[in-house]
Amino acid sequence: MRIVHIINSLESGGAEKLVLDTLPLYNKKSVKVDLLVLNGVDYPFMKALKASGCCSIFSLGFRSRYNPIHIFKIIPFLKNYDVAHVHLFPAQYWVVLAKLVSGSKIKLVYTEHSTSSRRVRSRIFKSIDPFFYKQYQKIVCITETVGDVVKKHTGLTDSNIEVINNGVPIDTFKNSIPRDRFDFFPNANSNLKIIIQVSSFKEPKDQATLIRAMSYLSSDVKLLLVGEGLLQQQCKELAKELNVDDRVLFLGIRMDVPELFKMADIVVLSSNYEGFSLASIEGMASGKPLIASNVDCLTTIVKDAGILFKPGDAKELSSYIDKLCTNNIYYQDVANRCQQRAEQYDIKFMVDQHIELYTGLYNL
Numbered sequence: 001m002r003i004v005h006i007i008n009s010l011e012s013g014g015a016e017k018l019v020l021d022t023l024p025l026y027n028k029k030s031v032k033v034d035l036l037v038l039n040g041v042d043y044p045f046m047k048a049l050k051a052s053g054c055c056s057i058f059s060l061g062f063r064s065r066y067n068p069i070h071i072f073k074i075i076p077f078l079k080n081y082d083v084a085h086v087h088l089f090p091a092q093y094w095v096v097l098a099k100l101v102s103g104s105k106i107k108l109v110y111t112e113h114s115t116s117s118r119r120v121r122s123r124i125f126k127s128i129d130p131f132f133y134k135q136y137q138k139i140v141c142i143t144e145t146v147g148d149v150v151k152k153h154t155g156l157t158d159s160n161i162e163v164i165n166n167g168v169p170i171d172t173f174k175n176s177i178p179r180d181r182f183d184f185f186p187n188a189n190s191n192l193k194i195i196i197q198v199s200s201f202k203e204p205k206d207q208a209t210l211i212r213a214m215s216y217l218s219s220d221v222k223l224l225l226v227g228e229g230l231l232q233q234q235c236k237e238l239a240k241e242l243n244v245d246d247r248v249l250f251l252g253i254r255m256d257v258p259e260l261f262k263m264a265d266i267v268v269l270s271s272n273y274e275g276f277s278l279a280s281i282e283g284m285a286s287g288k289p290l291i292a293s294n295v296d297c298l299t300t301i302v303k304d305a306g307i308l309f310k311p312g313d314a315k316e317l318s319s320y321i322d323k324l325c326t327n328n329i330y331y332q333d334v335a336n337r338c339q340q341r342a343e344q345y346d347i348k349f350m351v352d353q354h355i356e357l358y359t360g361l362y363n364l
Contacts, residue, residue, distance in 0.1 A: 001362045003033040004077060006095055007087040008065040010037060010045040012200055012228060012253050014166075014278050015087045015113045020045045021169055024054040025351045031358070034058065036077055038065045038091055044255050066090055074098035078106045083358050085109040086136075089119065096135040107361040111140040112150050114275030120153055130154040137361055140354075142166045142276035145296045162357055166276045167347035173285035174339075176258035184224065184249060191220040193325045196264035198257055198279040199271070201229030206293070209270045211235060212314035214244040217321060223248045224264065226257060261286035266324050272311055274298050280306075281345045284338035289331060291320050305341035306334060 005023065010016050019035065026033040033055055040046070040059025050057060060073045070091075075098045078084065084106055086095045092110055099106060110133070119125035133139060133154040139161050141147035147161050181194055195214075199205040207225055214223055225235070225248065232250060239245040254260060261267060267283030269292045274280075276297050283290050290306035292298040302308055307324075309316045324331045 001031065001083070001358060002081045003031060003083045003085060003358055004036055004081040005033060005085045005087065006036045006038075006074070006091050008037070008091050009039040009041060009043065010049065011041070011043050012045065014275070015111070016043075016045050017278055018166060019087065020049050021347055022351055022354075023049065024052050025347065026355065027054045029351070029355060031355055034081075036060070036074070038070050038094070039063065044253050048255060068094070068097075070094045071097045071101065075102045075104070078102060078104040081106060082362050083107045083109060085111070085354075085358075087111050087113065093132055096132050099135070107364070108136045109138050109140060109357065109361070110136045111142065112146050112275075113142060114146070114273075120149065126153065130156075134160075136160075137364075138162050138357060140164050140357070143297050143300060145300065146275055162353075164350055164353045164357070165345060166278055166281075167345050167350035168278055168281045168285060168342075170285045170342060170346045173258045173261060173282050173342075174287065176262045176286065178262035179256065179259045181263050185222050188222065189220070191218075193218075193221045193266070194224060194264045195221060195266050195268055195321060196224045196226065196260060196283070197268045197270065198226040198261075198282070199269065200227045201225075201232040201235060203231065204272050204274070205229075205231075206270045206272050206312065207231070207235050208238055209293075209312050209314050209317060210268055211239050211242065211244065211248060213318040213321065214239075214247060215242045216315060216318035218325070219247065221247070221321065221325060224251055224260065225249065226251045226254050226260065228252050257282065258286065261288060264288060266291065266321060268317070268321070269293065269298060270311075270317065271295060271298065277301065281342050285342035287335055287339045289324055289334035290338050291317065291324075301341070301345075305337040 036058045038060050071094050086092055141163050147163050239248045261283050267288045267290045269280050271293055273295050274297045280301050292302045293311040294308040307320050
């Protein structure tokens with residue numbers, strides 16, 4: 001059984017991180033899995049996957065992911081595999097069109113990673129998307145909520161959909177060695193508390209609320225923001241406007257996230273919406289208390305373990321951060337519950353379910 005994962009690129013993001021983490025595990029289980037990217041730019045995730053040596057990596061070049069020439073460049077790869085597992089738009093469309101043009105018999109799987117996108121809100125895509133989704137033998141939805149959104153948007157039924165929760169390599173985060181916190185804040189004193197959020201700087205992630213929360217907190221509380229994106233400069237300007245720029249570090253894309261989580265005191269995810277937050281699981285697996293906005297998929301992960309706050313409410317967020325910083329018993333209780341919750345999302349479970357899905361399609 002030969003499997004190929006197809007994705008736009010290995011730029012930073014949850015779907016891209018999932019590909020990076022899972023491909024080595026498939027091959028350890030003697031399942032041949034390779035990777036095809038529309039854009040082969042050597043992003044840090046790409047470099048890390050190449051360094052692992054776990055699979056063959058193919059690139060269609062460096063054109064825009066939206067270039068329809070990809071349809072014809074994908075066709076030769078379809079004859080070499082039994083199942084193609086596709087992630088993200090527009091790869092989702094190009095693979096379907098490549099199969100239809102070529103007459104390939106390859107089985108197609110698509111993972112829907114989010115409950116909200118421009119396409120869901122677009123009348124044009126509302127009429128087009130159902131056709132493309134129905135060309136896939138299975139749509140993997142990362143939560144029940146995502147599955148409900150897909151069914152409503154496309155008209156698909158339960159028989160077309162497989163709910164498989166995303167997972168993270170729990171042991172990697174649980175057993176990582178923390179970075180030296182004073183490398184980041186050399187002038188801080190022993191009262192230093194470090195907050196961390198790992199997410200791309202896009203509208204759904206709402207780092208602005210967390211930056212505003214910093215203005216209500218003690219000067220001993222510092223913030224690390226890991227990730228890149230279009231809103232990064234805007235967030236830097238906000239930090240300066242609020243006079244907290246000396247307490248907020250923008251670290252860009254990092255490959256030492258497990259060590260950073262282990263170093264931090266509190267993990268925050270202030271998103272307006274999420275598909276399935278890998279970063280929330282990673283933070284909890286590190287043994288840290290998680291504060292997350294009370295939105296659909298985060299609520300599913302965090303409720304009765306971490307702390308939930310009203311989306312966009314910087315004051316409420318700051319009050320929870322302050323309570324964790326000043327009440328050690330409360331801190332340890334939340335941290336312990338988060339660690340236990342993370343164990344339910346070990347990536348090994350997800351990989352086993354994917355292999356079972358591939359095997360079922362292969363044997364059809």
